[in-house]
Each structure stands twice: as C-alpha cells, then as structure tokens.
Amino acid sequence: MAWQWFHRLGSPRWFYQKTSGWLPWLALVSIVLLAAGTVWGLGFAPEDAKQGNSYRIIFIHVPAAFLALAGYYIMAISGAIGLIWKMKLSFAVMRAAAPIGAVLTFISLFTGAVWGKPTWGTYWVWDARITSMLILLFLYIGVMALSQAVSREQVADKASALLALVGTVNIPIIYKSVDWWFTLHQPATIRLTESSSIDPSMFYPLLIMIIGFYCLYAWTLLTHTRTLLLRREIRTQWAQQELAGEN
Amino acid sequence: MSVTNKSPAVLQVRDLACERDGRRLFEGLDFTLGAGAAIQVKGGNGAGKTTLLRTLIGSTSDYSGEILWRGQVFPQGLRAMREALLYIGHRGGVRGGLTPLENLTWYGATKTSALEALERVDLFGFEDSLCNSLSAGQNRRVALARMFLPQAPCLWILDEPLTALDVAGVAALEKQMTTHLGGGGSLLLTSHQPLNIMGLNFVDLSDCLVEESFSDTGGEHVFN
Amino acid sequence: MLLALRKRADIANPLLFFVTVLALLPLGVGPEPDLLAKMAPGMIWVMALLATMLSQESLFRGDFEDGTLEQLALLPQPLYFAVLAKSLVHWIATGLPLALLSPLLALMLNLPTEGYFCLFVSLFLGTASLSLIGAIGAALTVALRRPGLLLALIVMPLYVPVLIFGTGAVQAAIDGYAYSAQLAILAALLAAAAALAPLAAAGAIRISLDN
Structure with a gap:
C-alpha cells in the first residue's frame, strides 16, 4: 500500500497533469530571479580590483558549472531509478536531462574560455577543472550518442542509464586523477582558485543567479520531459486528450 | 483462451501481455504446459511469437501478467527454470x-x-x-x-527449429521430440510448418490481438 | 571460450597497429632523440589505449551474432564470470603482448632506460584495467551495426584515470622520482575495475540482448 504513491509518481499521466500547473510559476520565478541577478550583477555589483569588469561573467559561468555537474547526477539517479523500478517516467527525465546538461557544460566551458582570455591571456589552459569539465562533456555526449544509436526506445533507455551510472562511479576518480595530473604538470603557473572570501556585494547577486539557474533548469527539464512523455505515450488515450485540449 | 492438460503444470502463463516499442503485440494470453505435453505457438509474422518465447525464458522483462515455473512466479522461478531449460533461438548458438x-x-x-x-x-x-x-x-x-x-533438460523451448531442415531432418526431429515427451519432458515451439507430434496443442497469438491495434505486418506469408 | 579466441587471426592486428603507429611518430615529429624521449611515455600509452579500444569492438560481437552470448546469458551461473574470463582473454591477447613489447618500442623512441621497467609494469597493470573497462562499452554497443566511433566516445572518458597514472608513473621513473605510488594506484584501479566492470558489462549484455 505504501508503494501506491510511488507508482502514481511514476505514472506519466499523473506527472503530466500535475506539472502543468507548476510550469508557469517556475518560469515566472526563474525570469524574475535571473533578471534581478543580471541587473544586480552587471549593473550594481562593484568592479573587481584585479580583474575589472570581466569577472562579471562568473554570474553565468558559476551557476552553469554547478548545474552541469548536478545535472549529471540528476540524470544518473533518474536512470538508476528507472533501471531498478522500471519506471517510464524516470527514463524520460534521464533522457531529457542529458542534452540540457551537455549544453550547460558547454556554456560553462565557453564562458570560462571567454573569461580566460583577458584574465590569463589565453582561451584554453589544461587546468584540472577545465579538463574535468571537458571530460564531463564527453560523458554527456556519450550518453546522448548511445541513446540515439540504439533503435529500440526501451533498450536505449536502459543502456544509457547504465552508462550514466558507470560515469557516476567514474566522475570522482576522473576528477581526482585530473587534479593530481595537473599539480604534477603545472606547478602553480596560474592561480585559478577564486578567493574564497568573496565580497557580499558580489556574492548575493551570484546566489540569486544560482537559484535562478536552478529554477530555469527545473523548468527546462520539466518541459523537455513532458514533451518526451507525450511523444512516447502518443498512442494512449490521455496523451490524445492532452493534445486535443491544447490545440 | 486456454489450453489445459491433466498432467501437473510445468510452465504456466496467466493473462500475459507483451508490448514492443510501445505497440501491444498480444494480451490476455493464458496457457498451461504440463509434463509430457507440447505446445506449438502460431501466429503471423510479427505477431510476437519470438517475443513470447524470449519473455518465457526471461530475456525480456517488459511484460505484464504472470509466468510461473512449477508454481513459482517469475522472477523467483526463473533461476530454477533456467536449470531445466534447453533454448534454441533464431541464432543457433x-x-x-x-x-x-x-x-x-x-x-x-x-x-x-x-x-x-x-x-x-x-x-x-x-x-x-x-x-x-x-x-x-x-x-x-x-x-x-x-x-x-x-x-537433456526437461523443458525445450525452440524458436523455428525446422528452418533450413530437409524432410529427413524434420522427421528425425519429430521422432526425438516424441521420445522427449514420452519421457515426461515438455516442449514449446514456434513453427510455420505443421508438425507430426502426438497430442500437440496450439496457442494462436492472433486470437489474443489487441483490438484497436492495426496489423502492419502486411499479411501472412508462409515460406516453406 | 579460450578456444574461440585462439582461432582468430586478428589477435595480431592490435599489436601491429600499435607498432606501426609508433613507427609513424618519428616520421611526423622528426627524429630528434630528445623530443622523442620526451614524448615516448605519453605516445606509447596513448597507442596502447587505442590498440586496446579498437580490438574491443569484437569482444562480444562474434558471440552475439552466432547466439552463444544469448546461451551464456541463459545459464544459471552469473554472467559476471563469463565477462571476467572474456576480458582476461582479451587482455592476454592484446595488453600482455603490448606490455611485453614495450621495452623494444621504448628503445626505438629513445626512452631513458630508467623508465623501462616502470613502463612495462604500468602497461601490464593498466591495459588489464582498460580491457575490463572497455568490456562495458563493448557490451553496450554489441547489438549495434556500426559501433566503432560510438564505442570510442563511450569508453575514452572512462580511460582517462588509467592513462594519467600510467604516463605519470613512467614520467616519474624517468625523472628519477619514486613511482611506486602511481603503480599502486594503477593496481587499485585494476582491482576496482575487476570488481565492478564485469558487473556493469553483464548488465549491459542483458540489456543489449533484449533487442
């Protein structure tokens, strides 16, 4: 009996109808937060003593990097839930999370490179964190490519979930090894580590941006999952009804 | 639809439904395979014969309904079942x-x-x-x-065993199957050809078609 | 299973690939001994990685196509040991010869003699991990018609730690530092891979067979 709510949670129809109410709110909250964070961060936060105005890119870079990693875990965990409890919904979440995470990883790499040019004088450094992010991007692309390559939907779901899980086990190992490799090869040429004592006037807009990004992420993930669900359940009655209702 | 035998049940299927790529192949399938009994699964191309067999041997877990091995429900019964199983698929191994x-x-x-x-x-x-x-x-x-x-293991599940065999080969096979059944073994097979085995029962998947699904297999072809 | 692999002529191919590409390297970057010596550990390791990966595609393919993989999956015994045995055979056929051959290649690439032993041991341990990790990718892609590039995409990121510690060990040995820590980590990676990778690969095989 206690499992009933759990299974209802896994029902695509229940999920679809429940979340349609949340979407506008999530969208609204993320727009407000992102707008506030952007205006505050770009317009009112003070200039950095060393980096000048170029540091302001961290208002995008840091949240994107945060979510790129968190997104991988979201993908892997929903994949694991799908493998264990055979839940269609969580597979859909996993499939939806992969491209979003890949885009976020790319954004964080790209903004990092743009920021690196004026700060370090070069777009790309084989720094531990950048390298790890690059490998994370490859992991995302691997999961996406695998799910595209397998023609049967259910098999693709399970296979990419398994790969995502394998990646999860590997992420800490990869991160540690890259970290170790970096300290071996480039003894302190560039101090990347941002000073931990970040000024509150910079920290608050950053925090707002991070929360805003989380909301945006949730909104994108939900929308994407809903689209996937509709496409998969197109033969069922509820999906037909939803489609008829929306037109 | 139901095929019953008087002998004790070896493999039992209750209200089985399988789908593939979101398309229901069959539903409401019930049958019991007893010791010393044989069942030939029938159905056109794409009716789900191979899917049924692969579900019964536990290679696919996308099904609803119950499968029982000597009264033990899958997946608990699966392990014991595999110890008594001889499966020969499309790919011969x-x-x-x-x-x-x-x-x-x-x-x-x-x-x-x-x-x-x-x-x-x-x-x-x-x-x-x-x-x-x-x-x-x-x-x-x-x-x-x-x-x-x-x-030989007591349960034989054979997917199209007669393909590419000549007449003498088919006859030898039928004889061996009869011996197997006489020794209390069970047999489940798919074939497009009629088999000459005493007491052969039939399960026809086209009786268990889902109503609103339209067949896109393009008619039935029997190649001999 | 050993029998099946023994009969294949393509065991020699990864080895030949390894040697040929390494022979091309001086032609590409020039024959300066110093430059070659500097690049040698990395190049040998990258080539070992590629050779392992390229040969991995066929790890389960033959068994999948003739149906024996299906029969293996139907056995009451867990698939774990079958995968472990397969990976072991793969390693004996590719990784081990590569490791044995490595001093010769090191000589050709002018690697300082301090690195020879370490290169051998690191390849010995590392390629075994690579075989095990690659088995996951091979199992995931076995049902696909043309898995080549996809397999590389899946497996390469997972190879990163092995590559880093492998080259790191050799580099440390050349520079005259202690390298036992790196080798210990390689051994630890191998132990972890032996425990976990066949598990994942066995799951992947069951998923791939459901096709």
Whole structure:
C-alpha cells in the first residue's frame, strides 16, 4: 500500500497533469530571479580590483558549472531509478536531462574560455577543472550518442542509464586523477582558485543567479520531459486528450 | 483462451501481455504446459511469437501478467527454470570458428555423447570441419544436436527449429521430440510448418490481438 | 571460450597497429632523440589505449551474432564470470603482448632506460584495467551495426584515470622520482575495475540482448 504513491509518481499521466500547473510559476520565478541577478550583477555589483569588469561573467559561468555537474547526477539517479523500478517516467527525465546538461557544460566551458582570455591571456589552459569539465562533456555526449544509436526506445533507455551510472562511479576518480595530473604538470603557473572570501556585494547577486539557474533548469527539464512523455505515450488515450485540449 | 492438460503444470502463463516499442503485440494470453505435453505457438509474422518465447525464458522483462515455473512466479522461478531449460533461438548458438564436436562439448557434452548426437542428426563425418564451412542446414543441425544429448533438460523451448531442415531432418526431429515427451519432458515451439507430434496443442497469438491495434505486418506469408 | 579466441587471426592486428603507429611518430615529429624521449611515455600509452579500444569492438560481437552470448546469458551461473574470463582473454591477447613489447618500442623512441621497467609494469597493470573497462562499452554497443566511433566516445572518458597514472608513473621513473605510488594506484584501479566492470558489462549484455 505504501508503494501506491510511488507508482502514481511514476505514472506519466499523473506527472503530466500535475506539472502543468507548476510550469508557469517556475518560469515566472526563474525570469524574475535571473533578471534581478543580471541587473544586480552587471549593473550594481562593484568592479573587481584585479580583474575589472570581466569577472562579471562568473554570474553565468558559476551557476552553469554547478548545474552541469548536478545535472549529471540528476540524470544518473533518474536512470538508476528507472533501471531498478522500471519506471517510464524516470527514463524520460534521464533522457531529457542529458542534452540540457551537455549544453550547460558547454556554456560553462565557453564562458570560462571567454573569461580566460583577458584574465590569463589565453582561451584554453589544461587546468584540472577545465579538463574535468571537458571530460564531463564527453560523458554527456556519450550518453546522448548511445541513446540515439540504439533503435529500440526501451533498450536505449536502459543502456544509457547504465552508462550514466558507470560515469557516476567514474566522475570522482576522473576528477581526482585530473587534479593530481595537473599539480604534477603545472606547478602553480596560474592561480585559478577564486578567493574564497568573496565580497557580499558580489556574492548575493551570484546566489540569486544560482537559484535562478536552478529554477530555469527545473523548468527546462520539466518541459523537455513532458514533451518526451507525450511523444512516447502518443498512442494512449490521455496523451490524445492532452493534445486535443491544447490545440 | 486456454489450453489445459491433466498432467501437473510445468510452465504456466496467466493473462500475459507483451508490448514492443510501445505497440501491444498480444494480451490476455493464458496457457498451461504440463509434463509430457507440447505446445506449438502460431501466429503471423510479427505477431510476437519470438517475443513470447524470449519473455518465457526471461530475456525480456517488459511484460505484464504472470509466468510461473512449477508454481513459482517469475522472477523467483526463473533461476530454477533456467536449470531445466534447453533454448534454441533464431541464432543457433553455434560458433563458426569451432567444429561441431567442439561446439557440443562447449555445451557440456562428453566426447562420446557428442559424437553420438552428431551421428543422430546426420553429421557423421563432419564433426571435425569448422562450422563456418558447413551449410545453413548443417549448422542448424549442429544446434539441434543438443536435443540428442543424454540428460537433456526437461523443458525445450525452440524458436523455428525446422528452418533450413530437409524432410529427413524434420522427421528425425519429430521422432526425438516424441521420445522427449514420452519421457515426461515438455516442449514449446514456434513453427510455420505443421508438425507430426502426438497430442500437440496450439496457442494462436492472433486470437489474443489487441483490438484497436492495426496489423502492419502486411499479411501472412508462409515460406516453406 | 579460450578456444574461440585462439582461432582468430586478428589477435595480431592490435599489436601491429600499435607498432606501426609508433613507427609513424618519428616520421611526423622528426627524429630528434630528445623530443622523442620526451614524448615516448605519453605516445606509447596513448597507442596502447587505442590498440586496446579498437580490438574491443569484437569482444562480444562474434558471440552475439552466432547466439552463444544469448546461451551464456541463459545459464544459471552469473554472467559476471563469463565477462571476467572474456576480458582476461582479451587482455592476454592484446595488453600482455603490448606490455611485453614495450621495452623494444621504448628503445626505438629513445626512452631513458630508467623508465623501462616502470613502463612495462604500468602497461601490464593498466591495459588489464582498460580491457575490463572497455568490456562495458563493448557490451553496450554489441547489438549495434556500426559501433566503432560510438564505442570510442563511450569508453575514452572512462580511460582517462588509467592513462594519467600510467604516463605519470613512467614520467616519474624517468625523472628519477619514486613511482611506486602511481603503480599502486594503477593496481587499485585494476582491482576496482575487476570488481565492478564485469558487473556493469553483464548488465549491459542483458540489456543489449533484449533487442
């Protein structure tokens, strides 16, 4: 009996109808937060003593990097839930999370490179964190490519979930090894580590941006999952009804 | 629809439904396979015969309904079932790089029993040539030779065992199946050809079609 | 299973690939001994990685196509040991010869003699991990018609730690530092891979067979 709510949670129809109410709110909250964070961060936060105005890119870079990693875990965990409890919904979440995470990883790499040019004088450094992010991007692309390559939907779901899980086990190992490799090869040429004592006037807009990004992420993930669900359940009655209702 | 036998149930299927790529293949399938009984699964191309067999051996877990092995529900009963199972699928499980003799010993046969089985499937004299160099029918025979090994498992599940076999081969196979059933074994197979086995029961998947689904298999073709 | 692999002629191919590409390297970057010596550990390791990966595609393919993989999956015994055995055979056929051959290649690439032993041991341990990790990718892609590039995409990121510690060990040995820590980590990676990778690969095989 206690499992009933759990299974209802896994029902695509229940999920679809429940979340349609949340979407506008999530969208609204993320727009407000992102707008506030952007205006505050770009317009009112003070200039950095060393980096000048170029540091302001961290208002995008840091949240994107945060979510790129968190997104991988979201993908892997929903994949694991799908493998264990055979839940269609969580597979859909996993499939939806992969491209979003890949885009976020790319954004964080790209903004990092743009920021690196004026700060370090070069777009790309084989720094531990950048390298790890690059490998994370490859992991995302691997999961996406695998799910595209397998023609049967259910098999693709399970296979990419398994790969995502394998990646999860590997992420800490990869991160540690890259970290170790970096300290071996480039003894302190560039101090990347941002000073931990970040000024509150910079920290608050950053925090707002991070929360805003989380909301945006949730909104994108939900929308994407809903689209996937509709496409998969197109033969069922509820999906037909939803489609008829929306037109 | 239901096929029942008086003998104790070996394999039981209750209200089974399978789908593939979001399309329901069949639903409401019920049958019981007893000891010493044989069932031939019928249905057109794409009706789900292979899917049914693969579900019964536990290779696919996308089904609803119940499958029981000697009264034990899957997946608990699966392990015990596999210990008593001989499955020969579309892909025969014959290694091209090995000889027929080596193939059979890989399945746990002793050399003498393997040679005997090969003789029964009319492959005497080929036991040391590589399976790559044998014909499709001969490779099929190598796969089917597992049915002629002593201490064969009690449940046989065969997917289209008669493809590429000649008339004499089919007759030998039918005889061996009858012996197997006489010894209390059970048999479940798919085939487009009629089989000459005493007391053969039928399960027709086209009786269990889902109503609103339209068949996109393009009619039934029987190749002989 | 050993028998099946023994009969394949393509065991020599990864080895030949390894040697040929390494022979091309001086032609590409020039024959300066110093430059070659500097690049040698990395190049040998990258080539070992590629050779392992390229040969991995066929790890389960033959068994999948003739149906024996299906039969293996139907055995009451867990698939774990079958995968472990397969990976072991793969390693004996590719990784081990590569490791044995490595001093010769090191000589050709002018690697300082201090690195020879370490190169051998690191390849010995590392390629075994690579075989095990690659088995996951091979199992995931076995049902696909043309898995080549996809397999590389899946497996390469997972190879990163092995590559880093492998080259790191050799580099440390050349520079005259202690390298036992790196080798210990390689051994630890191998132990972890032996425990976990066949598990994942066995799951992947069951998924791929459901096709």
